[in-house]
Amino acid sequence: MKHSLSILFALAMSVTMWAETIPANDARVVYVGRTQVNNNSVSFNWTATYLRISFTGKQLSVNLTDDVCRNFFNVIVDREISAEPDQVISVGKDTTIVLCSFKKKGPHTVILQKRTEGEQGTTTIKSFSTDGVFTQAQPIKPRMLEFIGDSYTCGYGTENSVKNDPFKAETESSAKTYAAIVSRYFDADYISVSHSGFGIARNYNSKFPESCMPVRYRNTFDRDTVDAPWDAKAYDFRPAMTIIYLGANDFSCSLQPHYATFKQHYMTLIQEIKANYGENHPILCMTTKKHEYLGEYVHRIVNECGLKNINYLTFCPALHNDDNELGASYHPNYVAHRKIAHSVIPYISTITGWDLQDKPIK
Numbered sequence: 001m002k003h004s005l006s007i008l009f010a011l012a013m014s015v016t017m018w019a020e021t022i023p024a025n026d027a028r029v030v031y032v033g034r035t036q037v038n039n040n041s042v043s044f045n046w047t048a049t050y051l052r053i054s055f056t057g058k059q060l061s062v063n064l065t066d067d068v069c070r071n072f073f074n075v076i077v078d079r080e081i082s083a084e085p086d087q088v089i090s091v092g093k094d095t096t097i098v099l100c101s102f103k104k105k106g107p108h109t110v111i112l113q114k115r116t117e118g119e120q121g122t123t124t125i126k127s128f129s130t131d132g133v134f135t136q137a138q139p140i141k142p143r144m145l146e147f148i149g150d151s152y153t154c155g156y157g158t159e160n161s162v163k164n165d166p167f168k169a170e171t172e173s174s175a176k177t178y179a180a181i182v183s184r185y186f187d188a189d190y191i192s193v194s195h196s197g198f199g200i201a202r203n204y205n206s207k208f209p210e211s212c213m214p215v216r217y218r219n220t221f222d223r224d225t226v227d228a229p230w231d232a233k234a235y236d237f238r239p240a241m242t243i244i245y246l247g248a249n250d251f252s253c254s255l256q257p258h259y260a261t262f263k264q265h266y267m268t269l270i271q272e273i274k275a276n277y278g279e280n281h282p283i284l285c286m287t288t289k290k291h292e293y294l295g296e297y298v299h300r301i302v303n304e305c306g307l308k309n310i311n312y313l314t315f316c317p318a319l320h321n322d323d324n325e326l327g328a329s330y331h332p333n334y335v336a337h338r339k340i341a342h343s344v345i346p347y348i349s350t351i352t353g354w355d356l357q358d359k360p361i362k
Helices: 178-185 249-254 259-277 292-304 334-352
Strands: 020-023 030-032 036-038 041-044 050-066 072-077 087-090 095-114 123-130 133-135 144-149 189-194 241-245 283-287 310-314
Touching: 020 133, 030 189, 087 095, 123 133, 144 178, 144 259, 178 189, 178 241, 178 334, 241 259, 241 334, 249 292, 259 283, 259 292, 283 292, 283 334, 292 310, 310 334
Parallel strands: 144 189, 144 241, 241 283, 283 310
Antiparallel strands: 020 123, 030 050, 036 041, 041 123, 050 095, 050 123, 050 133, 072 087, 072 095
């Protein structure tokens, strides 16, 4: 990795006199993503979940824990999220980490974004401390998007430039996906409900058939299919549209589901989205360039579904090359994700009415 990992534990911080400590669920902290509050702590594991926290002071620390300890987070200080964070941290059990430190006091904002997906563990934030005073962070933005996907949307291998490199959690970055790039372009907050290897009716190599994405989409936690259902109506995140980028794993290992089965599960997902946000809520159904029959399946479903505001986009084989624009395990790297974002942005502009902007797509 190009980033340096900087972890300062509580023992090393004993010289700091914290003026204010607040629980993780303090109203001044703004979370974007599916979270659960328990005894003032906030837990989550979906990829790309992030928070904004503001304070006046020299230092900010977070106390948190992780059940698997393979999660990595982007730290962004005094600016919007970008592809390159100011710092990357890894999370252990019952850890206190200094997120930023300045020579002089002043107003500051920190964004903490989960780089890795649910299989790397569930993170629980317990509290934040500063030598100054906490202030209200920026609320959820007026523009919001929801993405549902697999490893492409998670950012699997995005920081690799060698296509046959093995996957490492350290090189997975949600901030370098087409979903993050599109959201930054439109200055929108976003939720990513994504898990590598998962599909509509069949997961990669037919693994875990009882929990394909139409089932996972209902849950607060990626790895939990029963105990914590997600209630979209209880949350103030209301996306302007939902983008589905699924199906590659259904057609993996030279196998494919029957069209009727695939359609049944795809319709279940669409209906779940509509139940969350209303029958007029726009949905963009995208398919990868890798599978010709997948595009035919999804296009046919869009034409036959009879629902309002269902849109279709498929990518041609020339979208990005299959050499230096692939990362770990032959997944798109950051260069390829930028090209995907270039293709998606005009569709979102047309569907939402958001104007195209004269600025880089990165």
